[in-house]
Amino acid sequence: MRAWMLERTGPPEVLRLVTVASPEPGPGQVAVEVEAIGINYAEVLSRRGLYGWAPRRPYVPGMEATGTIAALGEGVHGREIGERVVVGTQHGAYAERLVVPARRALPAIDGFSVEENAAFGVNFMTAWVALMEMARLRPTDRVGITAAAGGVGTAAVQIASAYGCRVVGMAGSDAKLHLIRELGAEAGVNYRRPDFERRLAEVAPDGALDVVLEVVGGDVYRACQALLANFGRIVVAGYAGLDYSLWNPLSWWRAWRGAPRMNVSDSAVASTGVLATHIGYLLPDEERLLSVWGALTAFATGHGLRPVVGSTFDFADLPAAHRLMESRDSVGKLVVRLEGARPASLSL
Numbered sequence: 001m002r003a004w005m006l007e008r009t010g011p012p013e014v015l016r017l018v019t020v021a022s023p024e025p026g027p028g029q030v031a032v033e034v035e036a037i038g039i040n041y042a043e044v045l046s047r048r049g050l051y052g053w054a055p056r057r058p059y060v061p062g063m064e065a066t067g068t069i070a071a072l073g074e075g076v077h078g079r080e081i082g083e084r085v086v087v088g089t090q091h092g093a094y095a096e097r098l099v100v101p102a103r104r105a106l107p108a109i110d111g112f113s114v115e116e117n118a119a120f121g122v123n124f125m126t127a128w129v130a131l132m133e134m135a136r137l138r139p140t141d142r143v144g145i146t147a148a149a150g151g152v153g154t155a156a157v158q159i160a161s162a163y164g165c166r167v168v169g170m171a172g173s174d175a176k177l178h179l180i181r182e183l184g185a186e187a188g189v190n191y192r193r194p195d196f197e198r199r200l201a202e203v204a205p206d207g208a209l210d211v212v213l214e215v216v217g218g219d220v221y222r223a224c225q226a227l228l229a230n231f232g233r234i235v236v237a238g239y240a241g242l243d244y245s246l247w248n249p250l251s252w253w254r255a256w257r258g259a260p261r262m263n264v265s266d267s268a269v270a271s272t273g274v275l276a277t278h279i280g281y282l283l284p285d286e287e288r289l290l291s292v293w294g295a296l297t298a299f300a301t302g303h304g305l306r307p308v309v310g311s312t313f314d315f316a317d318l319p320a321a322h323r324l325m326e327s328r329d330s331v332g333k334l335v336v337r338l339e340g341a342r343p344a345s346l347s348l
């Protein structure tokens with residue numbers, strides 16, 4: 001089968017399309033024939049060597065895909081060949097086929113297209129865990145979402161808005177603010193404008209936020225933290241602004257300075273909290289994940305929420321999806337389709 005391999009860190013061109021043996025399911029596992037892959041910013045960070053949860057190279061990246069069950073491992077009962085599923089995994093999804101524990105092959109969502117099923121899992125789970133499990137959102141909360149036009153961001157804006165919250169979406173360009181408002185936010189602010197902090201304070205309902213889902217870091221994190229109301233919670237789920245190079249000591253300082261942190265004394269004065277989450281580390285806790293998945297899918301389907309698929313790519317063009325994501329010009333989720341992929345070239 002064909003798969004994209006990461007052997008060394010660097011720009012998107014370091015990803016190599018190779019042929020490898022098709023994996024067969026072991027006991028308790030299923031093999032999934034992949035139809036579409038969801039691209040995540042974490043995979044861009046892994047490719048650059050900046051992601052702590054990445055396995056040792058060389059490996060096939062890719063954390064989520066949708067497709068059909070193609071083979072059952074020993075001891076797998078109650079599952080069927082041909083069943084449509086979505087899967088989350090640490091790596092291995094940039095391939096025509098992958099193997100996962102049977103319990104982690106979740107039923108694809110009825111009524112979603114193949115692209116939407118590829119786009120849903122990681123983004124909506126991250127937004128849901130941050131907002132509902134960590135921040136314990138209430139419908140009366142005023143909610144700030146950063147990178148709000150991206151994959152996780154568009155999920156979070158929809159979830160918080162559907163829950164009844166007043167939402168302020170933040171993004172890195174004016175062009176993205178329209179989408180954020182269309183998804184339910186009452187205001188949008190561009191954090192790359194010099195008057196960002198003042199504008200954020202102006203549009204936040206009564207000048208404050210109760211909950212923030214923060215994935216950018218640096219000045220964006222600090223501005224959001226400064227606006228937290230009493231009992232406010234900021235949930236850190238990413239650091240997209242991380243700018244770090246192993247060989248540049250100045251970048252070490254920049255990365256350290258931009259990293260989200262808190263001062264407990266200051267938090268005591270305002271009664272605020274900083275929380276952090278990473279759904280990857282929850283993967284082994286299958287019971288919890290399944291219960292969270294059940295609550296999330298019931299909420300999403302009940303409120304008619306759908307992932308925003310911003311762009312789709314052929315499998316053979318997968319590095320172009322990385323390029324678009326790191327350009328900051330992407331909106332919503334980037335999805336790679338297996339169907340219609342051009343004949344494989346074995347390296348870029």
Ligand SMILES: NC(=O)c1ccc[n+]([C@@H]2O[C@H](COP(=O)([O-])OP(=O)(O)OC[C@H]3O[C@@H](n4cnc5c(N)ncnc54)[C@H](OP(=O)(O)O)[C@@H]3O)[C@@H](O)[C@H]2O)c1
Pocket residue numbers: 039040041042122123126147148149150151152153170171172173176215216236237238239240241242277278279280325326327328329330331332333
């Ligand atoms: N904790 C978890 O379990 C978990 C799971 C999934 C994702 N995440 C995190 O959530 C964030 C969003 O992930 P995603 O996959 O949905 O990606 P995404 O939001 O679709 O794309 C990344 C976005 O980050 C923003 N960004 C801010 N500073 C940037 C920079 N210096 N370089 C590039 N982009 C920058 C850009 O939007 P603007 O130009 O609008 O700023 C860009 O579009 C990432 O930080 C990711 O690591 C965390």
